[in-house]
Amino acid sequence: MKLLYVSTLDHIIRAMLPHLQGAKDAGYRVEVACRVTRFGDDVRAVADAVHDVPMERFPLHTNNLRALKQVTELIRRERYDVVHSHNPSGGFIGRLAATNAGTGALRVYTAHGFHFHRHGHPAANAVYETIERYAGHKLSDAVYTYNREDYDAALLKNIVPEPRLFATRGIGISARDRFNPGAVAVEERAAFRAEIGADADTPILSVVGEMLPRKRQFDAIGAMPRLLTKHPKALLVLVGDGKMLARNEALARRLGVAANCRFLGFRRDVRTILAASDLFVFPSQQEGLPCAIQEALAMRVPVVATDVRGNCEIVSDATGRLVPLANPDALADAAIELLSLPKTARDALGATGRDNMITHYEREKCVQEWLDNYKVADARRRGQA
Known part of the structure; x- marks a missing residue:
């Protein structure tokens, strides 16, 4: 089994290294596609391979077109079983690339907080809602949310069909070990x-x-x-x-x-x-x-x-x-x-x-939750659940 994590920057992946390790322990070969900065060595210490892709946070940056092409070719060549994408730009690029590659990879997106929210500008909220709704319906097999407000908003605003929506406890925390x-x-x-x-x-x-x-x-x-x-x-x-x-x-x-x-x-x-x-x-x-x-x-x-x-x-x-x-x-x-x-x-x-x-929020529980949801989402898209 092969898993690709996609995110704009390596510091976002760095926060999820226990999830990468948990997936490896579960039998996945875990690779990463992101823009590599000062945390590249941290990510390489866990991931089986790291692909430096010129993604940018600003969605309309021209580098993101190059990134889309590069990630699409990577998925088509490596034929991952799961493509798990994170954050707005990386999340959209990863899902669109997995769709365009046409290899049948499970397309998973984690919303680390939707960019539309109750304190956002109405015009910006409308744009982000439209993009997330398109991606949720056309480019996603599973969408993970971190909090009740995002989960409820995704249902209320029809961001993603309910069977593809998963309420999770986020990345989690190593409370018993590191943060003790x-x-x-x-x-x-x-x-x-x-x-x-x-x-x-x-x-x-x-x-x-x-x-x-x-x-x-x-x-x-x-x-x-x-x-x-x-x-x-x-x-x-x-x-x-x-x-x-x-x-x-x-x-x-x-x-x-x-x-x-x-x-x-x-x-x-x-x-x-x-x-x-x-x-x-x-x-x-x-x-x-x-x-x-x-x-x-x-x-x-x-x-x-x-x-x-x-x-x-x-x-x-x-x-x-x-x-x-x-x-x-x-x-x-x-x-x-x-x-x-x-x-x-x-x-x-x-x-x-x-x-x-x-x-x-102990991290081991959160890691297992993400992995279990891969199986549920895959069964649902195949009509087996």
Whole structure:
């Protein structure tokens, strides 16, 4: 059995490496088609083959026409049993290529959060709905969703016929293994706090994610002036790079909070950073089922997140606080409230979050769910179920 993962960029595939390994363990030869950047070695360490394809996030980029031709030829030559595509551009290219190749591969698409959503512009929503509806009906044998809002929207808007629609728990989290607070030594936490200039009693609020407009790290920065009136030593630690990095740094300077912000760029020690954090902040505009929040919850860190799709399924008053989108003051007030709680109360929030991750989102369960759905989708398209 041969499986091809298709995605725009290698960093998206990197987040799913346990799924690739799980498929290999189940007997698949697993290959990847994506644009290779700095995470190519990570992907090559797991995949049986990696094909560097010039895909772009912007759907109308001319490189995507070349990518479509290249992926179509690859599928036709290698005759994969399953082509599993991810994210809008990669998802469309992969499904169209599998259809054009005409080899009978099972065409699977994972929606890591549909690009039409309740906070989107009506015109943009209409365009994305039309594209997803065409692809869902004409180019897909199975569509995986990560959250209830996307699943319900797919049914309500007739994005995909119901027999081809699967509700999944997303990528999942290695809560018992990698994201286990017991796996981080006290000395590691202390070393990180020293690195960023934090005293033992300095509250640390961490934000992890690529710096894109829709991730809205600028709202976390915008919350700092209000937060500092109650917790003047607090530090906002921003992990990730991207096109908004320079603007976010400039905003911190403009608001006079640069001394309380740490822009760390891309890091491979996120687990240690979370272990040293008092709160995790996630002000994003649109999500599927964010791994960043799941990692924080698994590390027993209370979360302040925007009340948007995906976030609201894994954050509640039992694990943190949900706040309105694009409201830095509300974000600050929620952070102030949680930081002002007794440590025992914050620890209880963290314990509940970790228990939820282990019970519902442990990665092994999610990997098996995807593999089982391949069999169900294949049987349905053959009229055997």
